[in-house]
Amino acid sequence: GAGVSQSPSNKVTEKGKDVELRCDPISGHTALYWYRQSLGQGLEFLIYFQGNSAPDKSGLPSDRFSAERTGGSVSTLTIQRTQQEDSAVYLCASSPTRGRNQPQHFGDGTRLSIL
């Protein structure tokens, strides 16, 4: 596939459970971003990976949220002890280089619902 791939597309889980969301960026893209989109709100930055540099975690809302990027490619976003306010669409994006004027290519997101 040529685009950013995210899985699962939908996830329903009970409050208190842990969830893992996966992102496969476009091959060769060195930059990877995670965002959260709540209903009626603008996208909220969560975390940014660039090559082998330390990630920018400044957007993670609490220590229940963490993310990894293995081998500079696939990334997983983990939410521990989920709360109802974590319900949202989680979007992943990648871009080819570090350049500020590069477009970000988004996946279709994971819609997370916490019961």
Add this chain to the structure above:
Amino acid sequence: KNQVEQSPQSLIILEGKNCTLQCNYTVSPFSNLRWYKQDTGRGPVSLTIMTFSENTKSNGRYTATLDADTKQSSLHITASQLSDSASYICVVSPEYGNKLVFGAGTILRVKS
């Protein structure tokens, strides 16, 4: 505080008509301003990217303008089509840091 505000929140137009969406921002200094189209249930797709020195950029029937002095941008859609029905998101990239600032979007519905 860095903010991006879009208007209107939603808009309904007839197929074939033109429309203009507005974006006001307070992000300063900024590196670029972007417009994205997001179809329901899909991720955003880039329409235009303008640096602070650019005034206008076109992509087919979409034309974005930027006035860095008044901190305003607009997205003009010409000869609208049913497939233009989507949310249009204005995004500003600050000069420093990695956090893009997203507007809440304008929901456009084109009806026949």
